[in-house]
Amino acid sequence: MAGITWHYVLKFIITGDAAVGKSSLLVRLTDQRFLANPDPTLGVEFGSKLIEIPEEGKIVKLQCWDTAGTESFRSITRSYYRGAAGCLLVYDVTSRASFTNARSWLADVREHADPHLTCILVGNKVDLCDESAEGALVHKRREVATEEAEQWAKEEGLLFVEASAKSGRNVDLAFEEASRNILDKIRRGVFDDDRSPGVKLSKPSNGSVALDQGTSRPGCCS
Numbered sequence: 344m345a346g347i348t349w350h351y352v353l354k355f356i357i358t359g360d361a362a363v364g365k366s367s368l369l370v371r372l373t374d375q376r377f378l379a380n381p382d383p384t385l386g387v388e389f390g391s392k393l394i395e396i397p398e399e400g401k402i403v404k405l406q407c408w409d410t411a412g413t414e415s416f417r418s419i420t421r422s423y424y425r426g427a428a429g430c431l432l433v434y435d436v437t438s439r440a441s442f443t444n445a446r447s448w449l450a451d452v453r454e455h456a457d458p459h460l461t462c463i464l465v466g467n468k469v470d471l472c473d474e475s476a477e478g479a480l481v482h483k484r485r486e487v488a489t490e491e492a493e494q495w496a497k498e499e500g501l502l503f504v505e506a507s508a509k510s511g512r513n514v515d516l517a518f519e520e521a522s523r524n525i526l527d528k529i530r531r532g533v534f535d536d537d538r539s540p541g542v543k544l545s546k547p548s549n550g551s552v553a554l555d556q557g558t559s560r561p562g563c564c565s
């Protein structure tokens with residue numbers, strides 16, 4: 344599209360247990376919608392979106408790889424960690440097990456990804472804990488306190504946010520916070536511009552930089 348360009352392409356991975364809402368967060372980011380019964384992810388899915396980081400005066404193209412959370416795909420998904428600049432480590436605030444397992448997902452990320460990768464811990468499905476959730480049936484009990492997750496994130500050097508793919512709360516923010524942190528690392532020379540895997544520098548061809556709609560497509564790579 345003429346006149347539409349970006350300053351950086353940042354590769355993101357989304358990881359965490361099955362059913363915590365990884366694919367739903369990606370669909371919310373790229374398509375602004377929510378599916379109550381999405382197909383389970385097989386292997387890896389891909390979505391991209393342009394976002395603006397006004398403080399940095401930069402347009403960033405997010406390239407997000409959504410990994411399957413099941414054990415059988417773990418070896419496949421590991422290879423995708425390698426080139427990533429950012430990671431969304433997702434758990435479900437109504438599932439203690441998914442929070443506990445976030446430790447082993449983080450260990451995988453640390454083992455296979457760039458050591459400078461920016462990781463944001465995302466406690467998804469907060470809509471289920473809202474006092475105002477419509478109907479008692481959808482109201483589930485929170486199993487992970489905000490403070491506990493925040494504390495663990497701090498200990499591990501992760502950013503942290505609670506979000507809902509269903510309501511859209513904090514979904515854009517999660518990607519923006521992580522991107523801001525990566526841009527800051529680029530500015531400080533931690534990431535070596537486009538010589539770092541996962542960070543690609545693109546000089547705008549003209550002055551007119553604009554945002555386009557998100558796109559997503561299943562099961563492919565580019």
Ligand SMILES: Nc1nc2c(ncn2[C@@H]2O[C@H](COP(=O)(O)OP(=O)(O)O)[C@@H](O)[C@H]2O)c(=O)[nH]1
Binds near residue numbers: 363364366384506509
């Ligand atoms: N209430 C609620 N349900 C969600 C949310 N995110 C995902 N889900 C549901 O959780 C299930 C698993 O979501 P999915 O995105 O496939 O999880 P993934 O396996 O981590 O990719 C689906 O039924 C979704 O509709 C959320 O923020 N709130």
Ligand SMILES: [Mg+2]
Binds near residue numbers: 366411
């Ligand atoms: Mg999925």
